[in-house]
Amino acid sequence: MKKVMLTGDRPTGRLHVGHYVGSLRRRVELQNTGDFDDIFIMIADAQALTDNADNPEKVRQNIIEVALDYMACGLDPEKSTLFIQSQVPELTELSFYYMNLVTVSRLQRNPTVKNEIKMRNFEASIPVGFFTYPISQAADITAFKATVVPVGEDQLPMLEQTKEIVHKFNSVYGDTLIDPKILLPENEACLRLPGIDGKAKMSKSLGNCIYLSEESEDIKKKVFSMFTDPNHIRVEDPGSLEGNTVFTYLDAFCKPEYFAEFLPEYQNLDELKAHYQRGGLGDMKVKRFLNNVLQAELEPIRNRRKELQKDIPAIYEILKKGSEKAEAVAAQTLKEVKDAMKINYFDDKALIEAQAERFSK
Ligand code: ATP
Ligand code: MG
Numbered sequence: 001m002k003k004v005m006l007t008g009d010r011p012t013g014r015l016h017v018g019h020y021v022g023s024l025r026r027r028v029e030l031q032n033t034g035d036f037d038d039i040f041i042m043i044a045d046a047q048a049l050t051d052n053a054d055n056p057e058k059v060r061q062n063i064i065e066v067a068l069d070y071m072a073c074g075l076d077p078e079k080s081t082l083f084i085q086s087q088v089p090e091l092t093e094l095s096f097y098y099m100n101l102v103t104v105s106r107l108q109r110n111p112t113v114k115n116e117i118k119m120r121n122f123e124a125s126i127p128v129g130f131f132t133y134p135i136s137q138a139a140d141i142t143a144f145k146a147t148v149v150p151v152g153e154d155q156l157p158m159l160e161q162t163k164e165i166v167h168k169f170n171s172v173y174g175d176t177l178i179d180p181k182i183l184l185p186e187n188e189a190c191l192r193l194p195g196i197d198g199k200a201k202m203s204k205s206l207g208n209c210i211y212l213s214e215e216s217e218d219i220k221k222k223v224f225s226m227f228t229d230p231n232h233i234r235v236e237d238p239g240s241l242e243g244n245t246v247f248t249y250l251d252a253f254c255k256p257e258y259f260a261e262f263l264p265e266y267q268n269l270d271e272l273k274a275h276y277q278r279g280g281l282g283d284m285k286v287k288r289f290l291n292n293v294l295q296a297e298l299e300p301i302r303n304r305r306k307e308l309q310k311d312i313p314a315i316y317e318i319l320k321k322g323s324e325k326a327e328a329v330a331a332q333t334l335k336e337v338k339d340a341m342k343i344n345y346f347d348d349k350a351l352i353e354a355q356a357e358r359f360s361k
Contacts, residue, residue, distance in 0.1 A: 001178075005030060006146035008042030008085070011062035012052065013204030014211045015069035017294070021190035021252045022152030026183065028074040030150065039080040040144045040326060041070060043319070046086045047136060050129040051120055067315050069212050072305035077318045085140065087323035090330035094139035094337060095132070101168045102135055102161070110134055110157045119205070138162040142177045143330040150183040153191040154201065173340040189251035198227030198245040210294070212301050219298060223291040228283045235282040241273055246286050253293050262292040 007023055009015060015024065031039055043066050048059045063084060070082060085091060107113065113134060117126055137158045141149055142165070149159060159182040166177040185191055192201045195208025202209050210222050228246050232239035241247045254269050266272045272289075275281040308315065338344055345351060 001147065002037040002145065003035060003148065004038045004040070004144055004146050004178075005036050005148045005150065006040040006042065006141055006144045006180075007150050008044045008140065009066055010044045010048040010204075011059050011066045012048050013062055013209075014065045014213055015073075016202055016204065016209035016211050017249075017253075017298075018152070018193040018195075018202035018209065019069075020073065020212060021187070021193055022185060023150050024070075024073050024075075026150045026185065027080075030148070031075065031079050034079075036148075038144070038329075040146070040329075041075055041080050041082050042085050042140060042326075043067065043083070044085045044140070046091070047133050050127060050133050050136075051116075051122075053127065053129075063319070064312065064315060065213075067319055068305050068308050069301075071308050071315070071318075072212065072301045077322065081322045081325050082319055083322035083326040084319055087320075088143070088327045088330050090327065090334040091136065091139045091143055093334055094143055094330075095136040097337065097341065098135050098138055098165050098169070099132065101165050101172075102132075106161075106164075107131055107134065110161065112154045112157045119200075134158050134161040135165070138165040141180050142166060143333045144326070145178045145329075145333060146180045147178060148183055149180050152193075152201075153184060156182060156184070169337075169340075173337075176336055176340040187252060189248045193252055194245055194248060196222050196226050196245065198243060212298060213305050214298065214302070216295060216299070216302075219294050220291050223287050223294060226287065226290075228286075232276075232283060236279050238279040239276040239281065239283075241277065246283070246290050247273065247276070249290055250286075250293065253290075253297055255293075258289075258293050258296065261296075263289045 005027070007027060009019060009023075027039075027041065030036065043063055045059050045063060048062075049056060052059055067082060071077070075082065113131070117123060117130075120130075122130065134157070138161060141159075141162050149155075151159070159180065163179055166179050169177050194200070195202040195206060196210060197208045199208070200206055210219060214222070223246075226245050226249075227243075229240045229244050231237070250269055250272075256268060259266055259268060263272070266275070272281070272286070276286065342348070
């Protein structure tokens with residue numbers, strides 16, 4: 001079986017460090033292993049419209065931002081197909097058929113969607129498109145016959161929904177769709193990176209982000225405003241790591257070599273944590289270290305992005321070519337789906353003959 005990766009992001013803002021550790025960093029690593037027969041990276045504009053129907057300009061403006069972030073992080077259009085969801089209309093058609101395989105109560109049980117409905121104040125009236133976006137995500141994943149989907153933890157319910165649709169479809173219409181495997185980050189801190197406020201997950205829609213394209217000064221300001229342990233008032237007080245965002249970020253980003261470079265009095269993160277817990281280590285020192293780590297991680301990304309920004313038409317051209325390739329692949333799957341469902345009346349000579357025979361009697 002071919003090895004195919006598919007994943008994507010909603011163009012609702014620039015990408016942030018949560019996207020990076022949750023999915024983007026892994027995609028680039030997987031891309032560069034050369035192990036995949038095909039890699040599809042989707043800018044999910046149609047999905048973004050399900051909760052931004054009154055603000056299509058926001059979605060339109062952010063497509064290029066996401067594409068720049070992708071390439072700045074190392075997604076390479078020579079190795080990965082970068083495309084825009086709405087430019088592949090086959091995805092909508094697949095969603096329409098999959099809708100018949102899912103119940104309203106099943107969609108209502110999806111914990112991520114439940115949470116997002118609350119966050120968006122949709123409780124009183126949910127747009128139907130938003131409510132059903134897990135079905136459209138199943139279309140995205142299956143259209144490309146994805147075997148691997150690297151995503152953050154919030155996407156787990158979507159992958160479960162996709163698997164159910166695949167099983168249902170294959171059992172009703174015969175083996176057609178591929179069952180995908182979800183690839184969550186191995187590092188626990190990366191499953192759902194919190195925002196700088198320490199509350200909910202870092203999310204474009206919540207304004208608690210450090211963006212990948214953030215300028216150096218702004219990264220510093222955000223790091224120094226970050227939530228730590230509210231009871232760690234004096235340096236000598238013992239500090240807690242529980243819910244301490246600065247340490248969560250260090251868990252997500254710190255590499256051993258950063259100690260030698262920026263904080264040589266400690267060997268590793270465990271030593272730093274132990275000192276914090278016993279008391280005698282101030283928040284400022286930890287924040288200075290985190291700032292150095294994030295600056296080292298983000299500087300090359302920001303610089304590559306600035307280079308890429310010099311030729312914007314070229315990026316649109318890459319997305320156009322990618323969308324054309326993606327459409328060809330999705331069209332083939334759609335044909336297989338319709339054949340399996342026997343929605344292929346005009347190609348089915350036997351059907352036409354049998355009907356003719358029936359009415360000739
Ligand atoms: P929105 O608020 O518009 O939904 P978002 O910030 O949640 O935006 P998405 O485009 O929905 O971003 O998510 C894209 C990918 O990034 C998904 O794989 C998701 O799991 C992952 N992701 C998003 N936020 C985080 C986070 N804070 N930590 C880890 N992974 C994340
Ligand atoms: Mg999201």
